[in-house]
Amino acid sequence: MAAEQAHAIVIRTVPFSETSCVVTLFTREFGKLRALAKGAWRPKSAFDAALDLLSICQVLVICKSSGGLDLLTEARLDHRFRVGASLPAIHGGMYVAELLDALTADADPQPELFDVSEKTLLELSDYDGAEETIGALVVHTELAMLRIIGHTPALDRCAECRAPIEITGRTPFAMLDGGALCGRCRQGKHAIVSVSYECMAALQHLAAPTDFWRTLTLPPRVAGELRAVMNAFLTHFIGRRLKVAPLLSFKPRPHGARPS
Ligand SMILES: [Zn+2]
Known part of the structure; x- marks a missing residue:
């Protein structure tokens, strides 16, 4: 052969x-x-x-x-993925690998999924940028992967009835039903979390297949909420919690230090 x-x-x-x-x-x-x-x-x-x-x-x-x-x-x-000074970047790389494994079946070619993953790994290798960016990069990558495999969470339309959703206050987000829900469809649903306006807006920007998300400044509270929403969504979608997920961090460097 x-x-x-x-x-x-x-x-x-x-x-x-x-x-x-x-x-x-x-x-x-x-x-x-x-x-x-x-x-x-x-x-x-x-x-x-x-x-x-x-x-x-x-x-x-x-x-x-x-x-x-x-x-x-x-x-x-x-x-070779270079282990630089940033522990969150290493965890981010390990997470991308674990997610690729979890989201794919054997012998099912998906070149776009490969390209997105490769790009993120190259950025995280020997990482010397702002650590706050890593969390957003990981969420952007997760949402790109979900889009490519056809499972983007609903973010601006109701996951159930597809009616446009105007994000004004808190939005019900269904982990088992594919994302944001309108008030009518929310009734009787289980595994719902209430997502803040800031987090929904960030998710919408991070889901776009552009680099606009790099202009976002995510306060730690929003960054933490983003991570929690993605962890819960993927845990429900995959059927188990990914091992590296608890290690993902949005914490800024101590004392606000930045790489020179
Ligand atoms: Zn609806």
């Missing part, structure tokens, strides 16, 4: 033996696949750092036609 070439993000690795591992890759060409990397953890492995978590690499993989593991024959590093 011929080896296929693919552009890949390493989203998980687990040991297979003392020297080999099973690597979960999200590839631009073939979607998510799990491949055995024989000898990956030998001291002079041909894979080198290409299989570190969050690495972006070019791989050669022999895909099994029915079940079983694919076989990774080559991996060449394009970009």
Whole structure:
């Protein structure tokens, strides 16, 4: 069987033996696949750092036609995720990988999802920007991923009846029913949270596929509420809480310090 070439993000690795591992890759060409990397953890492995978590690499993989593991024959590093001084940036990168894994099925190519994830990982690698931006970047990425897979939460229309919703005060947001609800549709629904005007406005800006969100200044209260809404929405959508979610932080640097 011929080896296929693919552009890949390493989203998980687990040991297979003392020297080999099973690597979960999200590839631009073939979607998510799990491949055995024989000898990956030998001291002079041909894979080198290409299989570190969050690495972006070019791989050669022999895909099994029915079940079983694919076989990774080559991996060449394009970009290694660099652990800089920002812990939230590292957590953000790990979260993107976990979310990619949770939101995708095996062998379902979604090039746009790959591109969005790659762009965010490249920005978070060796991050030296304002830490307040990381939380917004992560939410922007989550909303982009949900849009690409067709599950954007309703933010300006009722998730149920599709009537436009004017955001003026607090908005009922249904975790099980896909987002904002009008007053009429809210009746009798469960798993509703009441979202502030500021948080709804921020969600709308962050959901737009532009860079306008970078102009936003999110007060810590709104940033915290955003994170809570996204955590709850994704927990309901995926059916479990993502492991890295509790580590995501919007906290500013101590004493308001900024990188020089
Ligand atoms: Zn409605």
